[in-house]
Amino acid sequence: MAGSLRRASWNRHLLHAAAAQAPAGMTIEVFDALAAVPLFDEDLELAQPDGPPGVRALRTAVAAADGLLIATPEYNHALPGVLKNALDWLSRESPQGEVLTERPVAVLGASGGPWGTRLAQASLRQVLHTCGALVMPSPTLFVAHAAQRFDAQGQLADPALQASLSRFMQAFAAWIGRVAVPA
Known part of the structure; x- marks a missing residue:
């Protein structure tokens, strides 16, 4: 899941690069419907216990996954509101269960600036820990x-970053294997 709604976001490109670097046996499916998730509203939750359609689609995708990979941009030294909103919905009890509790999660991120997404990842990790997710340290x-x-087509063009991303994805596969709760 990319924490940005922009189609050509660096974080969406990073997720696609991660999918290409995934080790054998691991498949990455990028969830591209974050814009369909409405602002969290307990009145909506009470009216539709399984959530509005965008929320149901998000919960279903997360529940079906062995792990959750989140690529976050950094807005004003924190995670983006759209990503926090999605996590607020995912943290709630639903007919599908609590989809973040004990879910293996890995966090990475890209930005145009010199700091990467250090502060956004720190705030995202805090939210995920609070939700009971098992965040890869x-x-x-x-x-x-x-x-x-990245090149003009959004392809990862930095060999050193490709190698780092490959190691990251191998570690995420190992993390899932280590902490995933059997279904």
Whole structure:
């Protein structure tokens, strides 16, 4: 899941690069419907216990996954509101259960600036821990100067970053294997 709604976001490109770097046996499906998730509203939740359609689609996708990979941009030194909103919905009890509790999660991110997404990832990790997710502690991946790391088509063009992303994805596969709760 990319924490940005922009179709050509660096974080969406990073997720597609992660999918290409996934180890054998791991498949990454990018959830591209975050814009369909309405602002969290307990009145909506009470009216539709299984959530509005966008929320149901998000919950279904997360519930079906062995793990959750989140690529976050950094807005004003924190995670984006759209991502926090999605996590607020996912943290609630629903007919599908609590989909974040004990779910293996890995966090990475890209930004155009010099700091990567360190602060956004820190705030995102805090929210995920509060929701009971099992967040991979390391390695971390903070992609700074994203415009220099991707080509005009959005393909990862930095060999050192490709190697780091490959190691990150191998660690995520191992993390899922280590902490995933059997169904």
